[in-house]
Amino acid sequence: MELHIDQPRLEDELDQLAAFSSEAAPVVTRIVFSPADRQARTWLKALFAEAGLSVREDAIGNTFARWVGSDPQLSPVGTGSHIDAIPNAxxxxxxxxxxxxxxxxxxxQRSGFRPKRSIELLLFTAEEPTRFGIGCLGSRMLAGSLSPGAASELRDAEGASLDSLRGEAGFSGDLEQVLLPSGYYSAFVELHIEQGPILDTEGTAIGIVTSIAAPASFNIAIEGQGGHAGTVLMADRKDAFMAAAELATIIERLARSSGAVDTVATIGKCDLFPGAVNSIPSKVKLTLDLRDTDLARRDLLLESLYSACREIGERRGVAIEINQLNADSPAECSAVIISAIRRSCERHQISSRSMVSRAYHDSLFVSRIAPAGMIFIPCRDGISHRPDEYSSAEQITTGVLILAETLAHLANATEYPA
Amino acid sequence: MELHIDQPRLEDELDQLAAFSSEAAPVVTRIVFSPADRQARTWLKALFAEAGLSVREDAIGNTFARWVGSDPQLSPVGTGSHIDAIPNAxxxxxxxxxxxxxxxxxxxQRSGFRPKRSIELLLFTAEEPTRFGIGCLGSRMLAGSLSPGAASELRDAEGASLDSLRGEAGFSGDLEQVLLPSGYYSAFVELHIEQGPILDTEGTAIGIVTSIAAPASFNIAIEGQGGHAGTVLMADRKDAFMAAAELATIIERLARSSGAVDTVATIGKCDLFPGAVNSIPSKVKLTLDLRDTDLARRDLLLESLYSACREIGERRGVAIEINQLNADSPAECSAVIISAIRRSCERHQISSRSMVSRAYHDSLFVSRIAPAGMIFIPCRDGISHRPDEYSSAEQITTGVLILAETLAHLANATEYPA
Known part of the structure; x- marks a missing residue:
């Protein structure tokens, strides 16, 4: 079987998808359930239909496009990813x-291949945590890592509920139906840009992911005392922002001194109240995203953080509350999928390496219910989540070829990969 | 002349004015040119008219309500303050x-007094910097401290221009007409709550302001490099928020160690871009409000700040730009007004003390074109710019009595106070 990837068509489709954005090019901002997201979904479903795939959507908007196999009773092979994009991505x-x-x-299809197992292309809802503060919303629910009850309580920054927003986007079914049974997929493979510099620096074409790092995210609320910026003397202040600033410098120091480069900490949001030039902030809300490839090291950092919060709170007379949004465990990828990817690379003499995924992916949650794997391709300078994120058409094409062969192999395997 | 202050009526009117707010009581939020501000102005103009005052408004919305004196050719005595309120005030x-x-x-009027000079009650537009980032907008323009050209370039956070916003509020005249000639007022006296704890702590009824502290305000823009919160290693980051946090802790330390309690520094706003949980901030905008009673000490702190910015910028690989919005000189109050206030206090055996105003007031700018003075009354625990800001009806009534007698004295003085 020789496969031909239609590189110009794929390039063109990536450009078309990028144009569904709430901001002008080259910026892509496509928040889940926004007009841009909804328009992109409509456009994609037409492409799926054109390829002869049968499409279904679940109550959270996860979209399943199935190429029915010759033995439709067998559990399908899954692939797919997300299309939502954070602001300025x-x-x-x-x-x-x-x-x-x-x-x-x-x-x-063009090669004449006919899969035994069905192959299902999955578009996951809200991999990015932008709108609801929790990442991988769709895949979490598929895997039962987020209950329908907890999901129903989610709201966006404007206070709109997940239920009303998904309803407006046309997804009004029962959230209880989103959960997939364990074994629904015989295997799942996700193609993704690395979002890190290793492949680009080394000049390696394909990263074969062996495990996905463990992320944790937190809301931190600090409450001090407001007042007039001119009249409250420094010694009498309980300035919530100054407490937040001190805490941020400590978090940075803890992450830098964990003993491993794999520890990273990010404060991506910082909201001040009342937020006036001449008013001492009485309240600050921070988000903290903390990741590590080692769970014990991450937990050790968290302990130091909690103790720093207690000390700062007492010394400054402010209340600091840390609310853990999620703290997921790392995932190990399936050995059968890893070896299928490796064999395809070897067959074409394409350079590859094993690697850890430092970023968060839907595959992390799919791995709870199915053997999962990931194929990484390089992105320039490791840059992601920015308008200048870039992978060449050739690099993408190579990844698609490896994905296609891996899917073909898995679709015709008679046994579950372990 | 014995004056009777109608305390219940004044209390009631303060309550009514507080109800013009974009947020529910006890919060007062009344941003300039907002519906709440416009409704409050309409209500006030009716009260002015009911008291027989003739009302005119200038192009920026400063409102002049004049009680015409027996010798209308003489330059009037001025009094007044502002009604705009920062968020959550x-x-x-x-x-x-x-x-x-x-x-x-x-x-x-009730006492039968008839002023020789007219007495003009002034409602200043936008004492608070909330909307346009610059405080005392109306009084600055009256005094020529802000040019009509510079004012026309002001925009609010949504990008709406001052010209369009004042036009919508009904103030469409030529900004060149706002400037008052030097000598327009023979004297100007402003009654205000202290916004600090001194009078309340001492149990003193009246503060006689001798000088107004020198405020300076700045926009600080920090530009680093964004990226994915999971994949960019700590050593490779140019996190704009972490730079901002370090800078904030340095600003706090500089203010605390200036050698005088009179130095205060506040970061009231902090905006992150792109502002997503899992994205390293590439840009941060801070506001800095810096005040001192001593200009040289304030300038010394600024020098240290600029040098800290250079050091942080180089070490972290981020660009830090400081844009000074204003840096005003302190004002000395008029000796004649000070002694008129003091005599009135002595006459009624009301406790008083001389004091410095640490807060920013419209009188600071009026003092550029007229002899000016201020009367302070206590506020509980020195708290201001918060919903629990409080002065008792008795404390307010005492202030109004002293103001009335001071105005009467100044209105019948034949010579300008020096």
Missing amino acids: GKYDGTVGVLGALEALRAL | GKYDGTVGVLGALEALRAL
């Missing part, structure tokens, strides 16, 4: 794993 | 100097 994160998978299926 | 800041002045005029 680029055009490859997630989208390569959706449009790339679609092109992989079309290439297999 | 209380009901006494500014308003006591507007409604208190109105009651002072009504009390003088």
Whole structure:
């Protein structure tokens, strides 16, 4: 079987998808359930239908596009990724794993290949935590890592509930139906840009992911005392922002001194109240995103953080409350999928290496219910979540070829990969 | 002349004014040119008219309500304050100097007093910097401290221009007409809550302001490099927020160690870009409000700040730009006004003390074109710019009595106070 990937068509489709954005190019901002997201979904479903895939959507908007296999009773092979994009992002994160998978299926169709197991292309809802403060919303619910009850309580920054927003976007079914049974997929493979510099620096074409790092995220609320910026003397202040600033410098120091480069900490949001030039902030809300490849090291950092919060709170007379949004365990990828990817690379003499995924992916949650794996392609300078995020059409095409062969192999395997 | 201040009426009017707010009581939020501000202005103009005052408004919305004197050729005595309120504020800041002045005029009228000089009650536009980032907008323009050209370039956070916003509020005249000639007022007296703890702590009824502290305010823009919160290692980051946090802790330390309690520094706003949980901030905008009673000490702190910015910028690989919005000189109050206030206190055996105003007031700018003075009354625990800001009706009434007698004295003086 020789596969031909239609590189110009895939490039063109990535450009078209990037144009569904609430901001002008090159910026891509596509928040889940926004007009841009909804328009992009409509456009994608037409492409799925054109490729002869049968489409269903669940109550949270996860979209399943199935190429029915010759033995439809067998559990299907899954692939896919997400299309939502954080504010001021680029055009490859997630989208390569959706449009790339679609092109992989079309290439297999053109080659005359007929899968035994069905192959299902999945578009996950809200991999990015932008709107609801929790990442991988769709895949979490598929895997039962987020209950329908907890999901129903989610609200966006404007206070709109998940239920009302998904309803407006046309997804009004029962959230209880989102959960997939364990074993629903015989295997799941996600194609994604690395979002880190290793492949680009080394000049390696394919990263074969062996495990996905363990992320944790937190809301930190600090409450001090407001007052007039001119009249409250420094010694009498309980300035919530100054407490937040001190805490941020401590978090940075803890992450830098954990003993491993794999520890990273990010404060991505900082909201001040009342937020006036001449008013001492009485309240601050921070978000903290903390990741490590080692769970014990991450937990050790957290202990130091809690103790720093107690000390700062007492010394400054402010209340600091840390609310853990999630703290997931790392995932190990399936050995059978890893070896299928490796064999495909070897067959084409494409350079590859094993690696850890430092970023958060839907595959992390799919791995709770199915053997999962990931194929990484390089992105320039490791840059992601920015408008200048970039992978070349050749790099993407290579990834799609490896994905297509891996899917073909898994679809015709008679045994579950372990 | 014995004056009777109508305390219940004044209390009631302060309550009514507080109800013009974009947030529910006890919060007062009344941003300039907002519906709440416009409704409050309409209500106030009706009260001015009811008291027989003739009202005119200038192109920026400063409102002049004149009690015409027996010799209308003489330059009038001025009084007044502001009614705009920062987000989440209380009901006494500014308003006591507007409604208190109105009651002072009504009390003088009821007593049978007839002023020789006209007495003009002034409602200043936008004392608070909330909307346009610059405080004392109306009084600055009256005094020529802000040019019509510079004012026309002001925009609010949504990008709406001052010109369009004042136009919508009904103030469409030529900004060139706002400037008052030097000598327009023979004297100007503002009644205000202290916004600090001294009078309340001492149990002193009246503060006689001898000088107004020198404020300076700045926008600080920090530009680093964004990226994915999971994949960019700590050593490779140019996190704009972490740079901002370090800078904030340095600013706090500089203010605390200036050698005088009179140095205060506040970061009231902090905006992150892109502002997503899992994205390293590439840009941060801070505001800095810096005040001192001593200009040289303030300038010394600024030098240290600039040098800290250079050091942080180089070490972290971020660009830090400091843009000075204003840096005003302190004002000395008029000796004649000070002694008129003091004599009135002595006459009634009301406790008083001389003091410095640490807060920013419209009188700071009026002092550029006229002899100016201020009367302070206590506020509980020195709290201001918060919903629990409080002065008792008795404390306000005492202030209004002293204001009324001071205005009467100044209105019948044949010579300018020096």
